[in-house]
Amino acid sequence: MPVRLVDVARRAGVSPSTVSYVLSGNRPISAETRRRVEESIAELGFRPHAGARSIRRQSTNVVAMVLPMFADGQSSVQMQFVFAVLHAARAQGYNLLLLTAEDGVAEINNVVNSAMVDGVIVMEIQVNDPRVPVLRALDRPAVLIGTPDDAESLVHVDFDFAAAGAMCVQHLHDLGHRHIGMLAQPADTFARQAGFALRARDGVLQELTDRGLNPTWIPAQPNPAGVAEAIEELFGQDPELSALIVYNELALPFVLDRLRQLGRRVPGDMSVVAICPDDQAQHLLPAVSDVALPAAELGRLAFERLVGLISGTDQPVSTLLEPHLNRRGSAGPPLRR
Amino acid sequence: MPVRLVDVARRAGVSPSTVSYVLSGNRPISAETRRRVEESIAELGFRPHAGARSIRRQSTNVVAMVLPMFADGQSSVQMQFVFAVLHAARAQGYNLLLLTAEDGVAEINNVVNSAMVDGVIVMEIQVNDPRVPVLRALDRPAVLIGTPDDAESLVHVDFDFAAAGAMCVQHLHDLGHRHIGMLAQPADTFARQAGFALRARDGVLQELTDRGLNPTWIPAQPNPAGVAEAIEELFGQDPELSALIVYNELALPFVLDRLRQLGRRVPGDMSVVAICPDDQAQHLLPAVSDVALPAAELGRLAFERLVGLISGTDQPVSTLLEPHLNRRGSAGPPLRR
DNA sequence: TTGAAAGCGTTACCAC
């Protein structure tokens, strides 16, 4: 019932190898023969058997992507990575296989050792990520989205979260703010030592300290109660707070909302700068100044690196995307008091 | 370098077929032989080559999931489907291959005809979905999450959105409301004839009409400006509006926010009931009464059906999950005037 | 209870 390569060959009156070469382009084929073969393929609706093919080729044209442990579809940033990789992959004829980090390290080995995938992309890297040694020992290439402490020789792409944090501080400081606080990722994100959360916070705190300002910060749950609590806590730490750096895209709308409830106008009474995907800041009211988190770009880049490695070309071990500030209406000079 | 089945056999001092039978369990094996083989497998770290295996077996233990055309990671509901299917699949030793609807119908045929997957799950079904005839002609099973107009004989699972809409109306009407409006999915969701959007709206409007109330509704973009505009429009349609049905999970926080800005208190001046995943309603302030959208349950169910079909057991063609109302603080009787 | 050997569908080497 399923149509095989030999069926195509028979119908076209050529040998199986000729059909194979028409398919792969690994050998010159006369125009006439090619035409007959392609016609035969089309008429029979032939698709090469991927499994059979993968025995002889050394590849499957499938790559695996390892999702974060706690992925639940809530974090749109995580999903932007997935979609960016997915689109890049599909555009190049690759398929994407999804793995969850819960499966643990064993599953990465499994799909690779069973020759199901040509490579692996791993996201949401922890500073001391247990998957790193596994990836390094793999006999297939891997690319990390994120930077572990011991990345040496493991190809990874990342956003410069420390510089992004510092840039937020600089912007607000330049505007005249001297009391700047940071509302950061949820506590459990810090608990699992996610690199992006730690580096962004440290970038902010370091820059605050360097400029002689108080390192005021707090993690926040991305819901109204969590945000209200966090903001109250920040004011407790520094009652003169006049500017907020928000690196918590899900909480951002609730932050604006809460400030409004508290009667603090943005940017008059409180300046706000966010680190988040641009489209999540620009459609709020007021539109929020942000250091754009290039999730789609990182995902695309990660796949590009992986394909490069698969095809055997050397890739830069480390790529750090530089932050860029989008000025909007949410940050201005502090009110004279 | 990669370890093969024959390597395992040699090391265990048995024939390849014996190793195969140990793996598949298709033949009785003496305890002693089994022990030696398993030891050999473990020591060599052997994993059967998935491709080679799939030639002889008729299956790959991979299923494909076709994502919505416009998936961008923003809609958490879509992602909950994906994660539900992913977790169910991984729990049963299946891998999940992601396809985007943009690839078009051809790509579904491709992965199936190339024997890459054992079955397909398709989500975000349109009422007149062009993929339906393709899925029906496939020689592998397919399961839809959603209901097309011509579903006959195609296994599908869905939430009863019409009943959910009606239930919202009923709840508000029972509380005493006579001026009820619906803030619905974005216009482009209607434009692409997404079944869930149409059915929920029609369920609401039908029930409103049946109860002699005005069928007031409006689509809304899920951002502050879109929501503000939609609410203004609803008040334009019915200045006495005292209750809102929101089926637009991304817009829901902005709705509460906007009502607050307008000085309308919830539920005093305006009752709100949502159709959305429960966790997106319960953590708002005030916590929002909802008809819970069982995305995770639907995803899990879809995979269950698909595995059933793959293993050759008949499955119910249609499964419609009944709505259930969670009463919270956002809906109450209308203020006496 | 086990082994030998014939496939499975595709690729690529070796001939011509």
Added chain:
DNA sequence: GTGGTAACGCTTTCAA
């Protein structure tokens, strides 16, 4: 420019 055919790694019939 094209064809024959031996692999690839595994499963399963057939035989013992």
